[in-house]
Amino acid sequence: MEEYRIKKSSVNLHAIAESGQCFRMHEHTDGDKIWFDVFSADKFIQIFDEGDTYLLKCSVTDLKYWIYYFDLDADYDYYYAVIDASRDDFLKTAADYGRGMRILNQYYWEAIISFIISQNNNIPRIQKIIEALCERFGSEIEYEGKIVGYSFPSRREMKDVSMDQLQGLGLGYRDKYIWSACHAKDDELKPDLDTLLKLNGVGPKVANCILLYGFHHMYAYPVDTWVKRIEAEVYHGRFNKCAYRGFEGFIQQLMFYYYRHCNDSPTKSLSK
DNA sequence: TCCCAGGTGGGTC
DNA sequence: GACCCACATGGG
Numbered sequence: 001m002e003e004y005r006i007k008k009s010s011v012n013l014h015a016i017a018e019s020g021q022c023f024r025m026h027e028h029t030d031g032d033k034i035w036f037d038v039f040s041a042d043k044f045i046q047i048f049d050e051g052d053t054y055l056l057k058c059s060v061t062d063l064k065y066w067i068y069y070f071d072l073d074a075d076y077d078y079y080y081a082v083i084d085a086s087r088d089d090f091l092k093t094a095a096d097y098g099r100g101m102r103i104l105n106q107y108y109w110e111a112i113i114s115f116i117i118s119q120n121n122n123i124p125r126i127q128k129i130i131e132a133l134c135e136r137f138g139s140e141i142e143y144e145g146k147i148v149g150y151s152f153p154s155r156r157e158m159k160d161v162s163m164d165q166l167q168g169l170g171l172g173y174r175d176k177y178i179w180s181a182c183h184a185k186d187d188e189l190k191p192d193l194d195t196l197l198k199l200n201g202v203g204p205k206v207a208n209c210i211l212l213y214g215f216h217h218m219y220a221y222p223v224d225t226w227v228k229r230i231e232a233e234v235y236h237g238r239f240n241k242c243a244y245r246g247f248e249g250f251i252q253q254l255m256f257y258y259y260r261h262c263n264d265s266p267t268k269s270l271s272k
Numbered sequence: 273t274c275c276c277a278g279g280t281g282g283g284t285c
Numbered sequence: 286g287a288c289c290c291a292c293a294t295g296g297g
Contacts, residue, residue: 020278115278122277125295172293177280203280224278256278275297284289 001144002063004056006072012100013047013054016070019257021213022104023114023127024134024152039134040069041107042151044141059143071102071216079247083254086243090234091251094258101253103218109155111214112189115206116177125170132169137161158182177201191215212249221248230259 013036017025024039034049045058045066058066067073083095113133118126130152137153161182166175180200181189188199191214196207204223211220221241223231231239244251 118277119279120277120292121279121294122296125277128295170294172295173280173291174293201280205279209278222278226278260278277294277296280292282290285287 002056002058002060004063004067005050005053006056008049008052008054008100010076010100011054011070011072011102012098013049015098015101015257016104018261019098019101019253020123020260021253022106023123023130037148038066039141039149039152040065040104041110042139042141042154044143044148046143068105071105074102076102076250079244079250082244083251090230091255094254097258097261098254101250101257103212103216103250103253105216106213107152108189108191108210108214109158110152111210112181113152113158113178115209115213116181116201117171117174118209119174119201119203119206121174129170136165136169155182174201191217193220208249212252218247218249219245221252223252224256226256226260227252229263230255234259 013025014027016022017027017036022040026037028035028037036047036049038045038047043058043062043065045056045062048055048057056063056066080095080099083091086092114126114130117129117133121129131150134150134152137157138150139157140147141149141151159182161179163175163179166178169175171178177200181202184199188195190196191211193207193211196202196210197204199207202210206222208220208222211217212222231237241248241251
């Protein structure tokens with residue numbers, strides 16, 4: 001088992017977990033203890049909140065994977081500097097609220113499947129469907145001698161899935177889209193907007209999510225119901241993302257996280 | 273019961 | 286291009 005500490009001043013796991021970019025990162029509390037269970041691809045990590053630091057605990061061979069996953073070697077100071085220097089009070093507030101946000105480096109296949117599932121769906125149900133999918137097609141993950149969950153099935157593990165096997169996961173009408181993605185050839189899954197848009201069930205929003213979260217293209221800018229609301233209600237149709245060229249996706253992430261958390265009804269649970 | 277959810281495909285005009 | 290609407294499923 002490997003242990004590794006990071007400063008909370010540079011990373012905000014709560015914001016990341018609640019920002020809708022991944023669906024297998026769960027925050028837990030037990031008394032005054034706070035920790036995160038995170039699954040990605042076939043890996044698992046526990047991260048403990050210890051005041052001003054996070055303590056990462058994972059298997060020795062996985063530490064590099066997780067440092068890359070959380071984008072810990074990247075420098076986000078420039079992005080915040082541009083925001084702080086702007087005259088955009090809404091974005092500055094969003095940036096303060098979500099300071100320590102990062103764009104994760106996720107397994108591209110997990111992003112493709114997850115964001116096809118996400119269309120016209122809510123986050124708790126997306127999480128539930130993905131868990132069911134992992135349990136059906138993935139394999140058990142062992143951690144400290146216990147089975148803690150299931151891997152996200154690899155593209156190889158899903159290449160022969162049938163429509164019958166997709167029944168009972170709660171996919172609804174999206175089952176045929178998942179089937180198509182599973183049977184796609186390599187050159188149909190290239191990290192390119194026009195290529196991804198040719199996939200059945202992938203439109204502009206999902207394609208941009210795949211580019212941003214699955215391929216780390218920071219310029220990708222997913223426009224969902226929340227971003228539409230922000231552009232209409234806050235900016236009255238005059239938001240100019242060109243001011244943030246090259247990291248539009250990060251800007252979108254801060255705005256989404258802040259606005260959704262400040263405007264969603266408290267009776268609706270935001271996770272689980 | 274109706275309404276909504278990190279939208280998209282397939283029709284119209 | 287710009288609008289419509291149906292689409293499965295489950296929670297409030």
